[in-house]
Amino acid sequence: MSDQFQAPFYLGIDLGGTNIKAGVVDDTGRPLSSISRPTEADRGPEVGLDNLVDAGRRAVEASGLSWDQISGVGLGSPGTMDIHQGLLLDPPNLPGWVNWPIRDKLAERLGCRAVLQNDANAAAYGEYWAGAGRSAQSMVMFTLGTGIGGGIIENGRIIEGRHSHGAELGHIIIQMENGRRCSCGQFGHLEGYASATALVKRACEALDMGERSSLQAHRDAGTLTAQTINEAAEQGDSLARRLMHETARYLAIGAVCLMHTIDPDIILFGGGMIASGPRLLEEIRAHVAQIAFPVPARHTRIDYASLGGDAGFIGAAGCARLVWGSGGGGGSR
Amino acid sequence: MSDQFQAPFYLGIDLGGTNIKAGVVDDTGRPLSSISRPTEADRGPEVGLDNLVDAGRRAVEASGLSWDQISGVGLGSPGTMDIHQGLLLDPPNLPGWVNWPIRDKLAERLGCRAVLQNDANAAAYGEYWAGAGRSAQSMVMFTLGTGIGGGIIENGRIIEGRHSHGAELGHIIIQMENGRRCSCGQFGHLEGYASATALVKRACEALDMGERSSLQAHRDAGTLTAQTINEAAEQGDSLARRLMHETARYLAIGAVCLMHTIDPDIILFGGGMIASGPRLLEEIRAHVAQIAFPVPARHTRIDYASLGGDAGFIGAAGCARLVWGSGGGGGSR
Numbered sequence: 001m002s003d004q005f006q007a008p009f010y011l012g013i014d015l016g017g018t019n020i021k022a023g024v025v026d027d028t029g030r031p032l033s034s035i036s037r038p039t040e041a042d043r044g045p046e047v048g049l050d051n052l053v054d055a056g057r058r059a060v061e062a063s064g065l066s067w068d069q070i071s072g073v074g075l076g077s078p079g080t081m082d083i084h085q086g087l088l089l090d091p092p093n094l095p096g097w098v099n100w101p102i103r104d105k106l107a108e109r110l111g112c113r114a115v116l117q118n119d120a121n122a123a124a125y126g127e128y129w130a131g132a133g134r135s136a137q138s139m140v141m142f143t144l145g146t147g148i149g150g151g152i153i154e155n156g157r158i159i160e161g162r163h164s165h166g167a168e169l170g171h172i173i174i175q176m177e178n179g180r181r182c183s184c185g186q187f188g189h190l191e192g193y194a195s196a197t198a199l200v201k202r203a204c205e206a207l208d209m210g211e212r213s214s215l216q217a218h219r220d221a222g223t224l225t226a227q228t229i230n231e232a233a234e235q236g237d238s239l240a241r242r243l244m245h246e247t248a249r250y251l252a253i254g255a256v257c258l259m260h261t262i263d264p265d266i267i268l269f270g271g272g273m274i275a276s277g278p279r280l281l282e283e284i285r286a287h288v289a290q291i292a293f294p295v296p297a298r299h300t301r302i303d304y305a306s307l308g309g310d311a312g313f314i315g316a317a318g319c320a321r322l323v324w325g326s327g328g329g330g331g332s333r
Numbered sequence: 334m335s336d337q338f339q340a341p342f343y344l345g346i347d348l349g350g351t352n353i354k355a356g357v358v359d360d361t362g363r364p365l366s367s368i369s370r371p372t373e374a375d376r377g378p379e380v381g382l383d384n385l386v387d388a389g390r391r392a393v394e395a396s397g398l399s400w401d402q403i404s405g406v407g408l409g410s411p412g413t414m415d416i417h418q419g420l421l422l423d424p425p426n427l428p429g430w431v432n433w434p435i436r437d438k439l440a441e442r443l444g445c446r447a448v449l450q451n452d453a454n455a456a457a458y459g460e461y462w463a464g465a466g467r468s469a470q471s472m473v474m475f476t477l478g479t480g481i482g483g484g485i486i487e488n489g490r491i492i493e494g495r496h497s498h499g500a501e502l503g504h505i506i507i508q509m510e511n512g513r514r515c516s517c518g519q520f521g522h523l524e525g526y527a528s529a530t531a532l533v534k535r536a537c538e539a540l541d542m543g544e545r546s547s548l549q550a551h552r553d554a555g556t557l558t559a560q561t562i563n564e565a566a567e568q569g570d571s572l573a574r575r576l577m578h579e580t581a582r583y584l585a586i587g588a589v590c591l592m593h594t595i596d597p598d599i600i601l602f603g604g605g606m607i608a609s610g611p612r613l614l615e616e617i618r619a620h621v622a623q624i625a626f627p628v629p630a631r632h633t634r635i636d637y638a639s640l641g642g643d644a645g646f647i648g649a650a651g652c653a654r655l656v657w658g659s660g661g662g663g664g665s666r
Contacts, residue, residue, distance in 0.1 A: 080628065089628070138495055152594070154492060161596025162471055165629045168593040173624075174509050176586050186624055253509050260501040261485070261594055263494025291506075291519055295413065295422075296498045 005032055008071040008325055009063070011056055011112070012317030014119060015048075015077040017041050017093035021309065022055040024063035024070070025317035027325065029130025033062035034310060045088075045097040052102075053109045059313075072324040073114040074316035075106060076122030083164040086116045117319045119312055121158050121167060123305075124151020125322075126315025127268055132306040136265040140258045141305060142169055142251065144273035147183060148191040152262055158319070170195065174253050194250040196226035196273055199243060203229055206239055213239035230276035248280055252287030259288070259296045270305030338365055341404040341658055342396070344445070345650030346389055347452060348381075348410040350374050350426035354642065355388040357396035357403070358650035360658065362463025366395035367643060378421075378430040385435075386442045405657040406447040407649035408439060409455030416497040419449045450652045452645055454491050454500060456638075457484020458655075459648025460601055465639040469598040473591045474638060475502055475584065477606035480516060481524040485595055491652070503528065507586050527583040529559035529606055532576060536562055539572055546572035563609035581613055585620030592621070592629045603638030 005026040014021040016039060023034040035058045040047055052075070060067060080089040086103025088094065107114035117125070124133075124141035133139040133153070143149035150169025152159040159166040170191030171184060179188020183197065192198055203215050203224060214237045218224040232240035255267050269281065285302050292300070307314060338359040347354040349372060356367040368391045373380055385408070393400060413422040419436025421427065440447035450458070457466075457474035466472040466486070476482035483502025485492040492499040503524030504517060512521020516530065525531055536548050536557060547570045551557040565573035588600050602614065618635050625633070640647060 150594075154487065155490065157488065159487060159595060161629075162598045163596055163628045163632050165593060165596040165626055168596075168626065171593045171626065172505075172590045173586050174506055176507050176583070177510075184626070250509070253506050257505045257590065258594070260498060260504045261483075261591070262492060263496055263498040263501075265495045293498055293501065293504065293517070295496045296494075299496050 005030060007069070008321075009065055009069055010317035010320040010325070011059060011070050011073045012313035012315070012320070013052060013056055013059075013073065013075045014122065014312030014316055015039065015052060015075060016119070017078060020051055020055040021313045022059035023310070023313045023317070024059055024065060025314050027321070029126070029314055029318060031310060031314060032065070033059050034313070035059050035062055041094050041097070045094070045100045045102070048094070048097065049102070049105055049109065052106055056106075056110050067112065070112055072320035073106065073110060073112050074117060074122065074318065074320035075103065075114055076117050076119040076312050076316040076319075077102065078119050079164065081116065081118065081164050083116055083118065083160050086114075113324065115319050115323050117158070117316060118160065118164065118167075120149025121151040121160055122315035122319055123149070123270060123311040124167070124268075124315065125153060125158055125318050126307055126311035126313075127270065127305045128153045129318040130307065130314055131311060132268055132303050133266050136301075138262060138264040139266050139268065140169075140255075140262055140264045141268040141270055142254060144195065144251075144269060144271035146195060146197050148195050149271070152258075152264075154262060154264070158322075169254060169258070172254065172257055174250065174257070190250065190254045194247050194254070199226050199229060199247055200224055202246070203239070203243055206243070211239050213237055215240055226273050227275065230280075234277070234279070244276070244280060245283060248283030249287050252284045252291065255284065255288050255302065256292045259292050259300055263296055264300065266301040266303065268303055268305045270311060274304045338363060340402070341654075342398055342402055343650035343653040343658070344389055344392060344403050344406045345646035345648070345653070346385060346392075346406065346408045347455065347645030347649055348372065348385060348408060349452070350411060353384055353388040354646045355392035356643070356646045356650070357392055357398060358647050360654070362459070362647055362651060364643060364647060365398070366392050367646070368392050368395055374427050374430070378427070378433045378435070381427070381430065382435070382438055382442065385439055389439075389443050400445065403445055405653035406439065406443060406445050407455065407651065407653035408436065408447055408449050409452040409645050409649040409652075410435065410449060411452050412497065414449065414451065414497050416449055416451065416493050419447075446657065448652050448656050450491070450649060451493065451497065451500075453482025454484040454493055455648035455652055456482070456603060456644040457486060457500070457601075457648065458491055458651050459640055459644035459646075460603065460638045461486040462651040463640065463647055464644060465601055465636050466599055469634075471595065471597040472599050472601065473502075473595055473597045474601040474603055475587060477528065477584075477602060477604035479528060479530050481528050482604070485591075485597075487595065487597070491655075502587060502591070505587065505590055507583065507590070523583065523587045527580050527587070532559050532562060532580055533557055535579070536572070536576055539576070544572050546570055548573055559606050560608065563613070567610070567612070577609070577613060578616060581616030582620050585617045585624065588617065588621050588635065589625045592625050592633055596629055597633065599634040599636065601636055601638045603644060607637045
């Protein structure tokens with residue numbers, strides 16, 4: 001291992017419904033290793049635990065470090081959970097992993113102390129520590145994927161909430177009358193308008209209403225996704241353009257709600273949907289400039305996340321560092 | 334002075350558009366004195382400063398303490414402001430008090446170090462320190478009056494925001510399509526639906542649409558207020574009942590947005606409108622139970638504030654204690 005990395009070191013693991021990513025991260029947030037493997041979530045929590053352990057061991061091996069050089073393990077997981085107790089409650093993306101004491105089981109199997117964090121909080125902390133939020137004191141991040149996750153870092157601390165429901169930013173209500181139904185079953189949530197799933201659904205509704213668009217061919221071919229909608233928009237398809245423009249407006253409304261609540265230095269958008277390129281970001285910024293209060297509108301930086309799919313395990317490692325390393329001092333990193 | 338009070342002591346001043354309230358507060362948040370006088374805001378900031386100084390001096394005199402027993406002054410003021418710089422920028426409720434370095438002017442005149450805080454943040458901190466939020470670790474408060482203010486306390490710290498726009502909770506967007514116009518000029522904000530001003534406006538609109546109600550007599554007599562609407566509701570007037578019920582729903586939506594963002598121990602409602610009694614609170618709770626995520630819905634306490642009009646100066650004193658006293662240690666109080 002090169003001496004360019006700085007001790008102490010932490011193992012970060014990002015548990016997803018489909019894949020597990022893991023890596024060893026140094027004290028400045030730089031990964032020494034990065035591996036990925038399937039979660040096999042449907043085979044239940046015991047197999048899942050085996051797979052987490054395998055991912056963690058392979059990540060440490062790939063780093064060239066020995067286990068006694070690992071100061072702690074951070075695990076990011078989808079909720080619902082009890083962060084404080086290290087417990088998964090009943091995560092929709094990990095069906096059957098109910099009341100599962102994942103933190104302590106993982107710590108025991110790896111022989112290393114561990115912390116649990118919500119995956120979107122961990123990804124936000126990764127960006128705050130080592131990514132696009134590096135210069136910020138306070139930060140809000142929206143993670144745009146199948147659903148919409150969120151993370152809030154205020155003065156170096158993750159706002160995880162007293163019931164582990166902090167920063168569930170996909171589930172703020174932006175349309176209280178006749179709101180769209182969200183994947184969670186409630187109505188009018190941001191996620192019900194601006195997630196990748198919602199974007200595809202809105203496209204289908206417009207096509208059902210008879211709008212003519214190149215998106216119909218994608219629908220017929222089973223290739224209608226957030227990505228193909230964005231590509232059609234870039235190629236000038238007017239329905240796709242409108243859908244992307246509306247998406248930017250919805251996200252701007254979410255951003256403004258957080259600017260008028262947390263008032264952070266920076267708001268980041270991450271997740272798969274930002275692959276759609278700079279136009280979405282520009283449109284979000286333009287909407288925010290119109291509807292936020294003048295002072296935060298002028299000063300709040302709005303940007304894309306920069307760590308991509310590595311934000312989760314890097315941030316999870318950062319959560320271990322918050323507890324056992326030099327990251328715990330409120331604002332230091 | 335009785336020895337039941339506990340040193341050190343702080344002077345809190347609550348600057349309003351109409352009145353100034355001030356009092357000396359002990360280390361446990363109990364007031365030794367409380368005085369009130371007109372602001373005379375329209376006579377400009379120099380006269381206003383004289384009046385703040387007068388209020389502060391009278392509050393110290395009434396406490397029986399000498400000035401060398403006062404450890405610091407906290408001033409709560411309506412914004413806009415730069416909290417860090419101690420500067421009023423251009424407060425709508427203090428017309429002409431523009432770019433006014435109120436903190437340092439006040440400190441100089443009183444011969445005592447001073448801190449500035451947003452008035453709604455100060456009131457929330459007062460409730461957190463010494464009122465209905467006393468048992469909480471994290472708290473969100475909505476202050477319901479002519480407008481809607483907000484305050485967020487997380488782990489003992491006020492979330493004042495990086496541009497002094499934290500917890501502007503009247504200005505979260507709850508209705509993005511065809512939203513009502515807010516007093517700030519934007520659309521769909523909570524304040525545009527649920528403030529006392531909005532409640533009266535909604536009543537007038539219903540009367541204009543021809544609804545028959547005892548409220549018409551109040552309107553004709555110029556006595557249509559949030560209070561008379563609530564009284565009519567209590568007496569069974571069906572329009573008034575509907576208006577109060579809708580108000581509870583709007584406030585519940587605001588509460589749920591904060592439960593899914595901050596996820597605090599407790600959400601408080603304070604300000605003049607809570608004089609309408611327990612029914613509004615019960616209706617807010619019932620709506621929250623229906624639309625919040627199950628875990629926070631079950632565990633988050635939703636209550637009225639308890640300090641009434643004293644929350645502002647008590648909390649302002651608490652802000653001085655946060656800086657110069659034992660309140661600064663993240664969570665302690």
